[in-house]
Amino acid sequence: MPRIRITPKNLYAELSTAAEKLNAGRATLQAAKDATLGSCARQEVFRIDNVVLYRYQARTVVDNPVPVLIVYALVNRPDMADLQHDRSLIRSLLDRGLDIYLIDWGYPDGADRRLSLEDYICRYVDASVDFIRAAAKQTKINLLGICQGGTFSVCYSALRPEKVRNLITTVTPIDFHTRDDMLSHLFRHVDVDLLVDSSGNISGDMLNAIFLSLKPFRLAQQKYVHMLDTLDDVETTRMFMRMEKWIFDSPALAGEAFREFARDFYQNNGLIKGNIRIGDRRVALESLRMPVLNIYASNDHLVPPAASLALGEYVGSDDYQALEFPGGHIGLYVSLTAHELLPSAIHEWLGQR
Amino acid sequence: MSDPNAWAEMQQQLQRVWQTLLQQVNGADMGGPWSQFGFDPGQTQPGLDAFSQWFNKGLYGLFGAPLQGWPFSGGVGSDRSASNAWFGMAPSEFVAMKDLPPLGLNRETELRWRELSEALKDQIDASNQLNRQLAGICTAALKRFQKSITNNEKDDIEITSLRGLYDLWIITAEQVYAEQVMTPGYSKAFGNCINSTARARKIWQELSDAAQASMNQPSRSELDSLIERQHALAAEVRALGERVLGDKDLAALHARIDALSQHVEGLTPAEQNKQSADDNSATAKKQPVHGPAKHKRGVAAKRPRKAKARPRAARSVHEFDIGNIRSETEPSPK
Numbered sequence: 196m197p198r199i200r201i202t203p204k205n206l207y208a209e210l211s212t213a214a215e216k217l218n219a220g221r222a223t224l225q226a227a228k229d230a231t232l233g234s235c236a237r238q239e240v241f242r243i244d245n246v247v248l249y250r251y252q253a254r255t256v257v258d259n260p261v262p263v264l265i266v267y268a269l270v271n272r273p274d275m276a277d278l279q280h281d282r283s284l285i286r287s288l289l290d291r292g293l294d295i296y297l298i299d300w301g302y303p304d305g306a307d308r309r310l311s312l313e314d315y316i317c318r319y320v321d322a323s324v325d326f327i328r329a330a331a332k333q334t335k336i337n338l339l340g341i342c343q344g345g346t347f348s349v350c351y352s353a354l355r356p357e358k359v360r361n362l363i364t365t366v367t368p369i370d371f372h373t374r375d376d377m378l379s380h381l382f383r384h385v386d387v388d389l390l391v392d393s394s395g396n397i398s399g400d401m402l403n404a405i406f407l408s409l410k411p412f413r414l415a416q417q418k419y420v421h422m423l424d425t426l427d428d429v430e431t432t433r434m435f436m437r438m439e440k441w442i443f444d445s446p447a448l449a450g451e452a453f454r455e456f457a458r459d460f461y462q463n464n465g466l467i468k469g470n471i472r473i474g475d476r477r478v479a480l481e482s483l484r485m486p487v488l489n490i491y492a493s494n495d496h497l498v499p500p501a502a503s504l505a506l507g508e509y510v511g512s513d514d515y516q517a518l519e520f521p522g523g524h525i526g527l528y529v530s531l532t533a534h535e536l537l538p539s540a541i542h543e544w545l546g547q548r
Numbered sequence: 549m550s551d552p553n554a555w556a557e558m559q560q561q562l563q564r565v566w567q568t569l570l571q572q573v574n575g576a577d578m579g580g581p582w583s584q585f586g587f588d589p590g591q592t593q594p595g596l597d598a599f600s601q602w603f604n605k606g607l608y609g610l611f612g613a614p615l616q617g618w619p620f621s622g623g624v625g626s627d628r629s630a631s632n633a634w635f636g637m638a639p640s641e642f643v644a645m646k647d648l649p650p651l652g653l654n655r656e657t658e659l660r661w662r663e664l665s666e667a668l669k670d671q672i673d674a675s676n677q678l679n680r681q682l683a684g685i686c687t688a689a690l691k692r693f694q695k696s697i698t699n700n701e702k703d704d705i706e707i708t709s710l711r712g713l714y715d716l717w718i719i720t721a722e723q724v725y726a727e728q729v730m731t732p733g734y735s736k737a738f739g740n741c742i743n744s745t746a747r748a749r750k751i752w753q754e755l756s757d758a759a760q761a762s763m764n765q766p767s768r769s770e771l772d773s774l775i776e777r778q779h780a781l782a783a784e785v786r787a788l789g790e791r792v793l794g795d796k797d798l799a800a801l802h803a804r805i806d807a808l809s810q811h812v813e814g815l816t817p818a819e820q821n822k823q824s825a826d827d828n829s830a831t832a833k834k835q836p837v838h839g840p841a842k843h844k845r846g847v848a849a850k851r852p853r854k855a856k857a858r859p860r861a862a863r864s865v866h867e868f869d870i871g872n873i874r875s876e877t878e879p880s881p882k
Binding site for chain 2: 384394
């Protein structure tokens with residue numbers, strides 16, 4: 196029995212359906228082209244250089260007096276945490292009575308190329324934390340880091356443990372040399388200094404090209420072929436367009452910060468070796484003595500589970516918990532399943548501490 | 549094509565996959581449902597051409613497009629061996645010049661141009677090497693795909709649509725790609741491609757800067773220098789601000805204010821009036837005055853009176869009067 200049974204009749208039906216979808220697609224894409232990101236009201240409360248701290252408007256009675264500061268990655272925009280009303284981590288956390296702040300790093304330009312990790316972690320994060328501590332009249336606040344922002348949160352918490360009550364990391368790389376880390380493998384032989392010296396800031400397009408090259412057949416081809424299936428559905432296409440906007444609305448990375456992160460974290464795997472220095476201080480993971488919740492995605496192709504799970508081996512905290520969620524790096528925030536599970540897990544964990 | 553052999557091998561493999569596909573959908577004897585449409589082993593070229601064209605375009609989109617944003621980059625299918633897009637000059641022409649030593653006024657500039665030509669040649673080599681790797685990955689993926697659609701008896705999964713077939717191809721290709729990319733050879737080729745591109749860009753920027761400077765135009769290196777200085781200056785100002793108004797300083801300042809307040813509250817009304825009169829008198833003599841602390845200690849009186857008034861901004865840092873806290877920042881009179 197042949198395994199492939201594509202008959203002329205089947206193929207004709209398939210192509211006819213595809214043609215119909217394509218026909219409808221024109222109107223659908225027109226209707227979906229203005230899809231905007233973000234579903235929650237927020238207010239700028241603090242600004243330092245190009246970095247803005249937002250506070251999200253409460254959607255219910257705040258039941259936890261300790262605010263949560265979301266620290267996003269420098270790559271892409273933080274809109275992914277509030278993509279649309281039914282796929283919004285922030286909205287769900289607000290609905291559960293948490294007080295949410297978020298740092299928006301902005302779009303670094305040529306004048307920002309000298310910004311280092313010390314600037315980002317010891318100035319921008321620290322100033323934001325201090326602002327929130329003062330505003331909320333709390334000595335410590337909760338940090339929630341996403342991806343690279345999780346690594347930043349880990350570093351910050353290790354340097355300033357007296358200001359962090361609970362640390363939550365999501366899809367956060369800690370061990371950058373795990374066997375299945377394709378991104379790290381690709382960067383192994385790149386001369387980072389030469390790259391930064393010749394490029395200044397590292398463009399978002401270049402970073403996106405590298406991210407797409409991790410799964411080129413799937414991310415640069417198949418997903419657009421599959422898009423055909425929903426081309427007659429405005430709402431689904433609108434979400435697709437929001438994801439497209441989020442993926443490709445990609446700020447450049449400040450050259451110096453990129454240099455330090457790519458060289459010291461990715462190439463030298465300095466975080467678990469204990470030789471990362473931010474400014475004049477060493478980042479010691481054993482200094483993380485506050486409660487730590489480490490959330491990772493089971494099918495993460497960017498930050499493999501092992502890269503995140505390494506945190507548990509090095510933290511000094513007795514209250515450490517790792518939580519696995521089904522899905523990939525992005526799916527953790529935008530899939531329906533994760534959307535139901537993730538905010539509850541965070542809210543519950545914080546509520547117990 | 550950057551490496552005719554590598555890509556020719558891939559095309560041959562593509563042809564074999566096409567033949568296998570036709571046999572699979574039409575039966576081994578090709579007498580199945582598709583024979584009425586003229587498909588048989590001897591007349592597959594039109595379909596293959598279309599398939600091949602689509603496949604190659606797809607590959608270009610995958611591997612070629614992301615690199616196009618980079619100057620000096622090639623991408624899948626681009627021919628970088630004969631010329632480069634920037635100068636329209638064969639690298640061999642650049643390379644041939646290197647045997648002749650440059651002389652005279654333009655000697656150093658000439659050497660830089662030769663460096664660029666060497667860097668461009670390296671970039672082309674590295675780009676070709678990466679392209680060869682990618683072609684090899686595609687060939688290996690096609691082989692595995694062919695195998696997966698041939699050995700169908702063992703598998704009970706049935707593919708009844710073009711989409712199903714396409715998805716199977718994607719899964720197979722991603723598997724092979726992931727395996728190959730994780731080899732040291734690919735990582736090295738990828739790194740070489742990025743590094744050689746960056747090196748060529750850097751030399752090009754330096755030459756471009758020299759040309760800008762000769763026309764009295766701002767250059768990249770000047771901008772970088774200004775950014776560097778501005779960044780250092782901002783850090784210095786922040787550090788100074790932290791020293792002047794740091795937590796410890798502020799706490800000491802608050803303590804001193806509290807002590808002074810208590811002292812003033814303890815004075816009789818007559819003493820308060822006398823104190824106020826003394827303060828006003830001191831204020832009139834010393835301009836500007838920001839607080840009472842130094843008058844009591846006489847610091848202001850020790851300051852050289854003959855010093856000419858300096859610009860306000862220049863004074864503000866050193867003469868920020870917060871009692872004894874910043875006394876060590878007093879500028880030495882010049």
